[in-house]
Amino acid sequence: MPKTEKKVMLIVEDDEVLLRALYLLFHKGEYTTASATDGDTALKMTQRLKPNVVLLDLLLPKMNGFDYLKYMKADANIKDTPVIVLSNLGDKESIDKAKVLGAIDYFIKSDTDLTTLDEKVKKIIKG
DSSP, X not given: OOOOOOEEEEEEOSOHHHHHHHHHHHTTTTEEEEEESSHHHHHHHHHHHOOSEEEEOSSOSSSOHHHHHHHHHHOTTTTTOOEEEEESOOSHHXXXXXXXXXXXXXXXXXXXXXXXXXXXXXXHHHO
């Protein structure tokens, strides 16, 4: 029986508690899970790992999530990587800006349970 290759997920979150919870949720064997705590590191990891999906916070040190999206979408090698935003920013302007910059979905942290997020990621990764 051929071994199936694990899908790669990059979690970009600077809150250590939430990062740990997300890591535990997604690192259940279905995904190879990597994480970054700032936008600059996240962009470098995206270029190197070419993940199947990125879960992105917007309020990050070194490079915010909006700038990460701009640079990522400008890079032909990674521009098609699906990005799901998970942020505390719930205003229409932030949501619209993230989607215009290429985010395929947007979740507000306080309004989103981990099961919903897990289901969304599975849907994206399975195509």
